[in-house]
Amino acid sequence: MENTITDSIKITPITTSKLDKVDFDNLSFGKTFTDHMFECDFKDGVWQTPQIKPYGxxxxxxxxxxxxxxxxVFEGMKAFKDDKGDVFLFRPKDNFNRINISANRLAIPSFPEQYFMEGLKQLLKIDEKWIKSGAGNSLYIRPFVIATQACVSAAEANEYKFMIICSPAQAYYVGDVSVLIAEKYSRSANGGVGYAKAAGNYAAQFYPTNLAKKEGYQQVIWTDADTHEYMEEAGTMNIFFRINDTLLTAPISDRILDGITRKSLLEIAEKEGIATEVRPIKVNEIVKAAEDGGLKEMFGAGTAAVISPIKAFGYKGNHYEIKRPEKAFASHLKKALMDIQYNLTEDPYGWRVKL
Structure with a gap:
């Protein structure tokens, strides 16, 4: 049975939900998906009628x-439910803008904002029961677009498929991680696609990350492709350093993703009086700070993990432990951000969007 909820989106609901078969207390990140998905095709130079239909x-x-x-290209975002059952998105316009920035870099046509926002809203409404309340619980949302034109000539496609799928989630990383600073491999290069959430960026990370795992590290801190002298990102996340009482992170560029969690943490830190510096950060500066005790914290920041504390790093055959202080910036900033996301506190920034 088909019916129209809005003038622009066709809805085909499922006949039987799989919700009661899901163990929400034991979720593996990104492996369980909700009942429905959003889909829209680009053909003949225009985006066609969007639809929401059973996931499959x-x-x-x-x-x-x-x-x-x-x-x-793809995006990562989340929906949250508070104790009253209200559902919220976090800075969705930023995700919409960024997926079109990514698409533009890969010669993919921009997706209409009306379709994105209304499609996401309707998708979350129809699968609202999949969003669980409680700290750490969320619905991970994956918008993405792929080239579907059937042709192997080396040129951009003229047909595409834009989709949104959703996955109930709990904490992404459990516990602190150890990282290896890259000395040979790079995540991205000047003039490349590092600032875009292009699928290939992540595929290229897997091999050097596997090499790091063989040395006992969980992730890689990526350095610049030219000299490997400057810190850039950590795994799939932006990276922060705390030297004494100053919070540092690298500036965004055509190599570094404009992380939504990253810029949110910077705004919170600045509002709360934490000294911040956004500037190029040399590897040797961090090594020296680790040796003399000035390096108090390192952590990654991203949508899936929010904040992932780093307990140690390796570089040039040496291993450096980080003794995190009792009053850690990472813990404080994570709580401040999540309190906004879960509607536990006021939102002075206007980031929270009620469904």
Missing amino acids: PLTIDPSARVFHYGQA
């Missing part, structure tokens, strides 16, 4: 250009 496999031609030339 796609039928796609083996020659689809996404498989051969990597035209694929």
